[in-house]
Amino acid sequence: MNIVATESQPDLIKIYLLESKAEILKVIRSPGFTLPSLLFPVMFYLFFGVIFTMNAASMPTYLLATYGTFGVIGPALFSFGVGIAIERGQGWFELKEVSPMPASAYILGRVAVTFLFSVFTIILLFTIGAIFGEVRLQREQWLLLAVILTFGSIPFCAIGMALGLYLKSNSAPAVVNLLYLPMAFLSGLWVPINFFPELMQSVANFLPAYHLAQLGLKVVSMDSGQSVWLHIGILSLYLVVFSILALKAYTKKDKQ
Template sequence: MNAIMTQCKFELLRIFRNPYFVFWTLFMPIVFYFIFTNIVNTGVPDQNEWEAYYLMSMTTFSVMGSAIMNFGIRMVQEQTGGWSTFLKLTPFPAWAYFTSKMFGQLTMHLLSIIIVFLAGFLINGVSLSFSEWLFSGLWILMASIPFLALGSLIGTMKKVETASGVSNIIYLALAVLGGMWMPIHTFPAFLQHVAEWLPSYHFASGAWEIISGNSPDWKSYLVLVGYMFVFMVIATYVRGKQES
């Protein structure tokens, strides 16, 4: 048990020292939030509603980036650096290794949620009820798990450069097409239909529904669980083929 707790501690330290985490997960979402609520979209009919809506968009954008890029790229780095191979020669069980990584990543997701929420409050004075803050934060935290599965799939790549390039493309494509940067009703009809089947749209949509006084749609649960299952199965298969 002590070994697992020590590994969790190391995971937290490594994530926080990662420049990808600081830049993509914290700095960029807060900058985008300020730009799109105070410069680009000033004068919208309901400014307060827009500021709360876009705060959820940038929080999900932040957490999704951490799951896809930080988690996946770090796994590739450990594989190419021989760390994963070294652990297999120790008594440290494989399940404990992945548990500590998941714990560390979810802890950083929670930290990201708190920081971006705080930025929204300080920048625009976003005012939500306690239950809206709480349940939207819990939704974002738990609904980030499918993206950890996607990060795990990216982590099966053999080169850090390849993983970095692919994760950047996937991350930005999911963010834009999923409506995190701009509402999907501004898209052409074809892209709106595409967005409605993307995990990123349903990830953000659940938070949007909560701050509107509703519950996440059942379709959001099904889509996110479905993507999680697919990503996990493919990642497990690919990793098994590599080890064999």
């Protein structure tokens, strides 16, 4: 009897699931990342979207979309931007590179972290908005808004990945914060964009957070009236450009 030895093919789905689980557990065990990511958007919305807008019936609904945007882009930028930079500094990133695990599993694992925190943040914001802000939406609106915000974080994952591959571990947190917080303000995530001077409103048109927020606001019919395809196009452009920059940084590092 001839026995033919065959190499078993790796189960990519299992690899993706295991790496995603490992990344999620690692982040959950890091309260310095977990607590701010979940609590900051929720606290800001509770104070500025609910408590201080009691006399403005439409503001809790408007700010639910904008603070939802604020809540999902933070984990994307920090999980990729700061996380990758720190792991590069510790040598853990290089260890992952020489392992037989495909690079796509590492990326998908961090996307899973972003999605998980996005979903939890959205649930908390929706709960506060419905109970304390008296936000009333159709079931389809709640679902569509949640989907837009969750998947809208993907371009920010690309931005974070590029930053994580270019920045050093000691400078990454400061640089990401310097990008994240001003972008959030200038995009009208904290204060409605129509309260800004005309020049600042023009600047917002170039920022990805503004376009994601406008997609969310379109669900509740409170957007600025621009085309859905304009917002999707700008977000897609950011995704492509920063993915290319991340790939360039990765290949350059690999050749050194």
